Amino acid sequence: MVSNNWDDKEMVNAIQNGDRKAFDRVIESYYNEVYWYAKSLSRDEALAKDMVQEVFLKLWKNRKKVKDGTIIKGWLYRSVKNNFLDYIKKYKRETRLLEITYLETLDFIVSTENEADLKRKAEIIEKEIEQLPNKCHKVFNLSKKEGLTNTEIADYLGVSIKTVEGHLTKALKILREKLKEKIQILFLIFGR
Numbered sequence: 018m019v020s021n022n023w024d025d026k027e028m029v030n031a032i033q034n035g036d037r038k039a040f041d042r043v044i045e046s047y048y049n050e051v052y053w054y055a056k057s058l059s060r061d062e063a064l065a066k067d068m069v070q071e072v073f074l075k076l077w078k079n080r081k082k083v084k085d086g087t088i089i090k091g092w093l094y095r096s097v098k099n100n101f102l103d104y105i106k107k108y109k110r111e112t113r114l115l116e117i118t119y120l121e122t123l124d125f126i127v128s129t130e131n132e133a134d135l136k137r138k139a140e141i142i143e144k145e146i147e148q149l150p151n152k153c154h155k156v157f158n159l160s161k162k163e164g165l166t167n168t169e170i171a172d173y174l175g176v177s178i179k180t181v182e183g184h185l186t187k188a189l190k191i192l193r194e195k196l197k198e199k200i201q202i203l204f205l206i207f208g209r
Contacts, residue, residue, distance in 0.1 A: 025088050032080045040080075043089055044073055051093045058101045060177040068104070072096040108182055145195045149188050156184035 031039030048069065055065035072093055076083070083092070149157060159165045159173065160181075167185070171178045 025090075026086065028089055029083055029085060029087050032076070033083060035080065040077055043076070047090060047093055048073075050090075051097055054094055055097045055101065058098065059104075059179065060171075061179045064104070064177075064179055068097055068100045071100055108179070142192075142196060145192055146188075148195075149191060153184045153188040153191070156181055157188040160185055 028039055028043060032043065051072065052065055052069045055068045056062060059065050059068065075096060076092070146154065146157060156170055156174070159170045160167070165173065167178050167181045170181045174181070
């Protein structure tokens with residue numbers, strides 16, 4: 018914690034004036050506490066460290082905009098929470114777009130193919146799913162075949178939601194690349 022002879026008002030004023038030592042004292046005083054808060058939100062060590070680093074960097078870069086009377090600890094906690102929420106929104110949006118593309122591709126294949134062509138393409142898709150890296154394959158099957166949510170998969174595998182989303186994103190990217198090439202070859206072979 019911050020030494021008793023420095024209160025938040027003095028600390029904020031010192032930081033606003035560019036006092037690097039005061040800023041270093043804030044980092045020393047709050048880093049571990051803020052890190053554990055970030056880790057409790059993200060359940061991911063690397064992400065927690067990144068968020069905490071971003072928050073302290075933001076404090077320093079925006080030091081002149083920090084309002085008088087700000088309680089530093091509260092500001093740090095609120096900033097970590099906001100960073101985490103921004104991260105979740107961004108990551109979910111990216112994952113969702115990849116899932117939509119995958120599903121639209123499958124829908125297109127189903128709606129435009131006869132049964133024999135559809136069976137060949139389904140076999141190709143299944144083969145590519147089987148060739149995914151082990152963890153991606155497992156997460157993909159739990160999500161797409163078993164219908165589990167990302168949270169359920171994370172709990173089941175004992176990993177973070179971020180890890181599950183990362184594996185799904187990776188699997189969908191791999192499948193999109195591989196299937197795009199193979200489906201195009203089938204179109205050429207069968208004249209479609």
